[in-house]
Amino acid sequence: MSYSSLTQIQTDIASGKLSVKQLVEGYLGRIDQNKNLNVFLEVFAQEALQKAIEVDNKLKSGKAGKLAGMVIGLKDNLCYKDHKVSASSKILEGFTSLYSATVVERLLKEDAIIIGRCNCDEFAMGSSNENSAFGNVLNPLDHTRVPGGSSGGAAAAVAADLCLATLGTDTGGSIRQPASLCGVVGLKPTYGRVSRYGAVAYASSFDQIGPITKNIEDAALIMEVMSGMDEYDSTLSTKPVPVYSKELRQDVSKIKVAYLKDCLEKDGLDPEIKKRTTEIIDKLKKAGHSVEPVEFPFLDYLVPVYYVLTTAEASSNLARYQGLNYGYRSKNATDMDSTFRKSRSEGFGKEVQRRIMLGTFVLSAGYYDAYYSKGQKVRRFLQNKTQEILNTCDFILLPATPGTAFKFGENTADPIKMYLEDIFTVQANITGMPAISLPMGKHSNGLPFGLQLIGRKFEESKMFAFSNYLLNKF
Ligand code: GLN
Numbered sequence: 001m002s003y004s005s006l007t008q009i010q011t012d013i014a015s016g017k018l019s020v021k022q023l024v025e026g027y028l029g030r031i032d033q034n035k036n037l038n039v040f041l042e043v044f045a046q047e048a049l050q051k052a053i054e055v056d057n058k059l060k061s062g063k064a065g066k067l068a069g070m071v072i073g074l075k076d077n078l079c080y081k082d083h084k085v086s087a088s089s090k091i092l093e094g095f096t097s098l099y100s101a102t103v104v105e106r107l108l109k110e111d112a113i114i115i116g117r118c119n120c121d122e123f124a125m126g127s128s129n130e131n132s133a134f135g136n137v138l139n140p141l142d143h144t145r146v147p148g149g150s151s152g153g154a155a156a157a158v159a160a161d162l163c164l165a166t167l168g169t170d171t172g173g174s175i176r177q178p179a180s181l182c183g184v185v186g187l188k189p190t191y192g193r194v195s196r197y198g199a200v201a202y203a204s205s206f207d208q209i210g211p212i213t214k215n216i217e218d219a220a221l222i223m224e225v226m227s228g229m230d231e232y233d234s235t236l237s238t239k240p241v242p243v244y245s246k247e248l249r250q251d252v253s254k255i256k257v258a259y260l261k262d263c264l265e266k267d268g269l270d271p272e273i274k275k276r277t278t279e280i281i282d283k284l285k286k287a288g289h290s291v292e293p294v295e296f297p298f299l300d301y302l303v304p305v306y307y308v309l310t311t312a313e314a315s316s317n318l319a320r321y322q323g324l325n326y327g328y329r330s331k332n333a334t335d336m337d338s339t340f341r342k343s344r345s346e347g348f349g350k351e352v353q354r355r356i357m358l359g360t361f362v363l364s365a366g367y368y369d370a371y372y373s374k375g376q377k378v379r380r381f382l383q384n385k386t387q388e389i390l391n392t393c394d395f396i397l398l399p400a401t402p403g404t405a406f407k408f409g410e411n412t413a414d415p416i417k418m419y420l421e422d423i424f425t426v427q428a429n430i431t432g433m434p435a436i437s438l439p440m441g442k443h444s445n446g447l448p449f450g451l452q453l454i455g456r457k458f459e460e461s462k463m464f465a466f467s468n469y470l471l472n473k474f
Pocket of ligand 1: 171
């Protein structure tokens with residue numbers, strides 16, 4: 001049993017070939033067989049089976065929601081009431097969510113089944129899942145390689161068919177980069193489209209929750225269910241949420257695409273990824289689309305700005321983990337001060353500590369103007385420049401990642417090298433634009449890679465339609 005879309009599942013259910021219970025049993029079996037991948041930190045087996053029986057009954061009485069038959073995994077930084085959430089960190093040891101994230105509530109309301117929580121980089125900081133306190137996730141396509149990060153477990157879960165879809169979070173590429181490395185679809189929505197309530201915050205002005213799926217239809221469906229206004233997240237747009245799944249077949253014959261020459265010329269871009277991107281550009285031209293090169297000589301600013309601003313926000317967001325209110329408390333603490341210091345030193349992993357220190361530094365008196373304020377100005381500049389490009393076209397086409405999945409340990413000795421993995425993904429987070437990674441490449445080394453579209457704010461509908469066209473025709 002292997003299903004590649006919800007439509008397929010629902011068709012088999014309708015014809016009596018499959019029940020939701022059998023479906024969940026199938027996924028649980030596969031999860032069991034693939035334990036070595038270390039994808040799930042926890043599987044909600046009994047509960048998922050129970051819910052499956054309920055959904056089967058609802059289907060019989062015609063009362064099921066539109067996600068009936070969708071089995072979903074959650075990145076372990078999304079809260080689900082009465083379930084553990086750890087952000088793959090020791091510091092949240094023993095912590096149980098007191099409420100569900102808005103996205104989780106909305107999915108459950110439409111009868112999605114949540115099957116477990118997926119391993120990730122600690123507090124979503126990383127590009128390889130090697131920063132989890134609970135061990136590496138193996139790339140299902142090559143066990144000697146990383147699945148990407150930080151939503152590495154979530155991408156691997158979909159690629160290994162352990163559930164139909166997962167939710168990840170993307171602050172600088174954490175949905176799109178692992179999707180690219182695992183050969184699945186990953187969307188980072190427009191900032192302000194999806195409620196962040198109940199997502200463990202990393203850098204609040206960059207974070208968005210989004211779907212990882214096998215196809216565009218499922219991503220569209222999940223997005224229409226979870227997007228839109230929520231009284232618990234004041235950054236959300238009041239713009240109405242389109243019925244994305246119904247707009248997939250809109251006309252995309254007049255789509256205008258731009259590509260950044262600077263991206264294709266970037267050192268470190270794998271030649272085969274460059275070749276495939278160029279090939280798609282040529283094919284699009286032949287198919288009658290306008291595809292124009294544009295200048296964007298600012299690539300070298302993207303990663304530094306991202307790391308100055310996100311670490312600043314992280315240092316503030318992570319101040320709440322101090323061993324008093326929740327999670328891990330050092331056994332060696334003797335007073336309040338040592339509780340804070342020792343719990344944080346023992347509870348946070350090295351990369352998280354590095355980022356908290358960096359963020360504290362860029363916000364400190366004397367350096368604030370040189371780093372944080374300057375970073376904000378550069379962010380605004382990059383937003384304006386990106387908007388200027390998108391005023392003349394519908395999408396920017398670029399690779400999602402500079403290479404394919406790398407080996408464990410290959411980038412860990414040099415944080416800068418690891419940070420450069422994010423070179424093509426951070427632009428969308430810095431600017432707030434939606435972006436998607438599409439599994440459109442196969443390297444001669446046998447591994448997949450993604451192609452990326454960055455679109456105009458709140459134009460996910462068009463992005464889904466064009467993505468569908470690209471995946472089907474190219
Ligand atoms: N890889 C990036 C980082 O390490 C992105 C993380 C994310 O999007 N959460 O920060």
